[in-house]
Amino acid sequence: MVAGRAGGEVMVRSPGRFTEISQDECLELMATTTVGWLAFVDAEGQQLLPVNFVLHGQDVYFRTMSGSAISSLADGHDDVAFAVDHHDDIYQKGWDVMARGTTARVDDPDLVAQVAAGARPRPWAPGERDVLIVLRPSVISGRRVRRQ
Amino acid sequence: MVAGRAGGEVMVRSPGRFTEISQDECLELMATTTVGWLAFVDAEGQQLLPVNFVLHGQDVYFRTMSGSAISSLADGHDDVAFAVDHHDDIYQKGWDVMARGTTARVDDPDLVAQVAAGARPRPWAPGERDVLIVLRPSVISGRRVRRQ
Numbered sequence: 001m002v003a004g005r006a007g008g009e010v011m012v013r014s015p016g017r018f019t020e021i022s023q024d025e026c027l028e029l030m031a032t033t034t035v036g037w038l039a040f041v042d043a044e045g046q047q048l049l050p051v052n053f054v055l056h057g058q059d060v061y062f063r064t065m066s067g068s069a070i071s072s073l074a075d076g077h078d079d080v081a082f083a084v085d086h087h088d089d090i091y092q093k094g095w096d097v098m099a100r101g102t103t104a105r106v107d108d109p110d111l112v113a114q115v116a117a118g119a120r121p122r123p124w125a126p127g128e129r130d131v132l133i134v135l136r137p138s139v140i141s142g143r144r145v146r147r148q
Numbered sequence: 149m150v151a152g153r154a155g156g157e158v159m160v161r162s163p164g165r166f167t168e169i170s171q172d173e174c175l176e177l178m179a180t181t182t183v184g185w186l187a188f189v190d191a192e193g194q195q196l197l198p199v200n201f202v203l204h205g206q207d208v209y210f211r212t213m214s215g216s217a218i219s220s221l222a223d224g225h226d227d228v229a230f231a232v233d234h235h236d237d238i239y240q241k242g243w244d245v246m247a248r249g250t251t252a253r254v255d256d257p258d259l260v261a262q263v264a265a266g267a268r269p270r271p272w273a274p275g276e277r278d279v280l281i282v283l284r285p286s287v288i289s290g291r292r293v294r295r296q
Contacts, residue, residue: 035233035235035242037185037187037196037231037233039185039187039194039195039196039229040194041189041194041227045227045248046187046188046189046227046228046229046248047187047229048185048187048196048229048230048231048246048248049246050231050233050244079189079193079194080194081187081194081195081196082196083185083196083198085183085185085198087183094183096198098196098197100193100194100196
């Protein structure tokens with residue numbers, strides 16, 4: 001990192017580099033993990049919440065409890081972002097993938113059963129989750145970053 | 149996980165548990181990592197972006213390039229969420245911390261120098277970063293979660 005000061009500003013140049021990830025590889029990377037972040041605005045303002053998820057095709061499924069902040073997404077939300085990442089501090093490289101789209105409640109019994117069958121591992125967080133929500137991405141993007 | 153079906157719904161109960169984290173410990177945990185997520189809405193809609201950051205007191209500092217999506221936060225944004233987490237798949241436990249507040253550009257030369265001096269490690273991502281932004285949290289919350 002080269003840092004210099006000029007007129008109260010700091011200029012930083014990093015030798016790292018980005019590599020864009022194809023959509024297929026984004027989906028493969030998403031499938032390697034089970035915890036992601038959900039970002040959306042509700043009546044309380046900007047929300048940013050960790051969530052256990054299951055990927056099914058290109059769609060992201062997550063369960064929540066009635067009355068939770070996330071459960072409002074079951075009523076339909078037209079602009080929700082979801083992201084997962086992995087960063088290795090030892091090798092100083094990582095990746096992140098972001099999906100953005102709309103959400104809806106899932107009621108179709110066959111789909112509920114399919115998602116439940118594929119739901120491994122079980123959520124770490126406690127509580128009963130009786131609402132199944134799907135995020136259908138309109139955009140999926142990702143990148144690898146390494147420091148050198 | 150106990151999953152049953154009734155009327156097209158799936159009910160999931162997890163044996164895991166949450167523990168709320170004090171604000172002091174939230175800050176200690178935030179200081180253990182250097183990559184977080186920023187969530188905010190701009191003219192393009194919901195943004196959810198990974199960012200290298202430095203914690204200074206209770207404030208979160210990050211640099212960006214002029215013209216980037218994050219650089220719009222330099223003009224002042226009244227509702228930005230920032231989050232970091234760590235989840236250990238082996239021991240099946242983890243924590244997440246979220247801070248929410250307002251952002252502004254940092255121009256004070258002394259503060260710019262202080263943040264630059266404390267900025268380790270350097271960003272992994274490439275490019276020149278000439279805009280320093282601060283997120284001043286009005287709310288900081290966190291929790292530990294373990295599966296059993």
